[in-house]
Amino acid sequence: MRWRSAFISVVLLTLVTVEKPQWVGAQSFHCKHSKSGALRPHSVSITEFGAVGDGVTLNTKAFQNAIFYLHSFADKGGAQLFVPAGKWLTGSFSLISHLTLSLDNDAIIIGSTDLDDWPIIDPLPSYGRGRELPGNRHQSLIHGYNLTDVVITGGNGTIDGQGSIWWDLFKNNTLNYTRPHLVELMYSIGVVISNLTFTNSPFWAIHPVYCSQVLIQNVTILAPLDSPNTDGIDPDSSTNVCIKDCYISTGDDLIVIKSGWDEYGISFARPSSNISIKGILGQTKFGAGIAIGSEMSGGVSEVHAEGIHIFNSLYGIRIKTSPGRGGYVRNIYISNVIMTDVKYAIRITGQFGEHPDDNYDPNALPYINRITFKDIYGEHIGFAGLLEGIKGDNFSDICLSGVLLNATGSEDPQWNCSYVEGYSYQVYPVSCQLLQQVPNDSSVCYAPADNCMKLASL
Structure with a gap:
């Protein structure tokens, strides 16, 4: 097939550069940056507050006292808290507005292994309970609430959650509360997280929730491939989010977009929207490279x-939902993707289950519409795709365009579809009959205006 040969040529040229997290240079796709490199007029070192970087001394009070002191500079251009080289053991601490937390290249902030150093806080209102257990949850290592203009950055310093103690508690069913994140910022605007390495998160690594104007750039996120639920970046009920140039290797989804859980997410009604993701390289043993849901009741x-x-992973791209979720997933455009050694290239799941309690409405059906997967190439793919909607609630306008997968699985057909409607154009293996083959995709496949999504200025 002539189109197939041409497509392979383009993909192979792309593959040469894809190993570098900053390989993408699409002129029509960009995120406007905030002043992530702006200098604060006031700066202090954590050592000025008695912190000791020996990896043994607990420095929670030093972080808390330093940030309390810097609060007086919030209306004077803000301030910087500098963490120099060393191993800085600490429990959870909270940031303030107009603050830059800056780590030296050889600085490592280490989460305490004493569970008492991670306070218990209320569940998220859009979840109604802890994500893992009914009731409350542990506060993240670095926490923020109702902040404006906050930056977490450095010269590729490290934030290490020492998550193995939490993973063991989870696996042994001995948790009392839902595990903490490494970084969680709530109800905040103007957030920048950049140039850092995040390792061994107890749970999801970076969780902006109810936030807007968020830039996450040039970060590395690492956790053992068998670590449970160690998602990389989870924008949750957040808008105007840009994630770019990141390397992520974890036990669960690399990047997953969420917006609340069943009746709680429906009632809270705060969607995730205007999300840009660009230049991501990574692997995951149990999750997907790019995912949406399954908590999407506020809409995405x-x-x-x-x-x-995406390489060496269970799923390439995944959308997860269920009866009872309500909400919607619409106007999704995922393009220019390379997958290597991925078991399922694309999976849409309409029966994911997992409900917070028995009070959800099983008739609250999700609305899934205008989803485009374009210019996707895969080598050593186990199964091309499972696209499974919900009976009586067909997922519509699902479009595959320029999708070439070297599927090696023994199952036949390579695409398995149910309760979906849509289109396909230049797809190999040939897509399922429920996706009507069309002569071109210019008029039927959803695409952002001008093939570009422009974020509001941060």
């Missing part, structure tokens, strides 16, 4: 992901 829309390389 206007998501544009481009320039993704």
